[in-house]
Amino acid sequence: MSTVWIPQVLRANVGGAKTVEVDGSTVGDIVRALVERHPALGGQLFTPDGDLNRFVNLYVDGQDVRYLQGLDTPVGSGGDVRILPAMAGG
């Protein structure tokens, strides 16, 4: 079981939860399982073709998956997955 941290801007899509516990051995599995549970997230995270949106940053244990193995990046039990949104406010 891994912990997925939901940024404030996406929390309405998961019933307001700050974190969601999800099973999966790769970050792709985990995020797809999350979307299955909360379909409203799908449009935010994935393109219509099922790829991760370019504006969505995913971090596993503090490291950007773009520089690991992308959606195939393994996540250990108790891993920490963060969805990082760009924010404009200043």
Place this chain on the structure above:
Amino acid sequence: MPKSYADLLREARAQVREFTPGEVDLQLDTDSPPVLIDVREASEWEQGFIPGAAHISKSYIEQQVEGVVPDRDAPVVLYCAGGVRSLFAAQTMQQLGYTNVASMSGGFQQWKTQGRSWKIPAALSPEQKQRYSRHLLIPEVGIDGQARLLDSKVLLIGAGGLGSPASLYLAAAGVGTIGIVDFDVVDLSNLQRQVVHTNDRVGERKVDSARKTIEALNPDVTVVTHEEMLVADNVERLIAGYEVILDGTDTFETRYLLNDAAVAAGIPVVHASVFRFEGQLTVFKPYEGPCYRCLYPTPPPPELAPGCSVAGVLGVVPGIMGLLQANEVLKLLLGIGDTLAGRLLLFDALDASFTELRLRRDPNCPACSDAAVEARRSGRPLDVATVGADAPFLLGSFGTVGNPSPEARA
């Protein structure tokens, strides 16, 4: 039988190793130079000292030397004006357990006579010494650091939620030139967090309001106001001549434009953004760490990134993030500590928690990759369309040659 001065001097010479100025000069030039300490009085130090030396008057050696030289086995060389006071000070350090302390024979006078390099310390007025006394007490800042701050130029993009607290503390710290880019006027709804403005200035231009507050706080600061919206046509001119930029804007377009121009000009940007109870903070140091496009290759759709005017923000969140930005600015200017370059700090006000993520330079970044640099150098900057970045913003060939200095524009 009481000892004479000559006896004490003889004893000190027997116990303390002495180096000639020539020997010390050679040691300072090596990869592991000794710690050099000037033990003369402050009034002598102010007339000139050996570059790289720390200053502890002989009368303060016992109290202060452990702070400057924590390692009892570190090689230390002391000097005074003629080589006598430094001998006795070295004896004192030996009593404190320092094992490798020497004295420079002939002192600063001989050093100077032999034509070796020396410099005059930065000078502050008596009023400045009082104003910045809490900085001067910190060894990592001191007179040299304070003089550097007074000589430095920082550009704030936006005098809003982030820029307000940052501008107050940077001004108080004595950053000598503060430029402010903002085209907006003070609105009543700003005052919940934009603390550089005041109730009686609603309707006034933000740059003018900020200038009044800063000048009232610290007359040492020159405020340069740029009442313009930062756009592709003026960004290169606006940032020219500044050493550090604090990004406190509230649109993606401005943030990408600023990034591209700052990367091209080689100016570090201290970045922060906020959303309700959350904040993000990092330092984009061109070519040493990632840039904004490395972190966010493309902006999110507007519905996923509403600004403060739409989503709201707890007033203290930009206050906290803006001051953390000011902290990074001061570290960059002083060359101390570890900046957040390559690290993204997330703040959550509800948990009162900080989280750190590791950031990397994107080897294919259209703004800061080697290919992008080479393309700019050859006068054929990359075009967003050709590099596949979805950000609809400029990647022009910026350069800051020929723009007037910030002071000239004051």
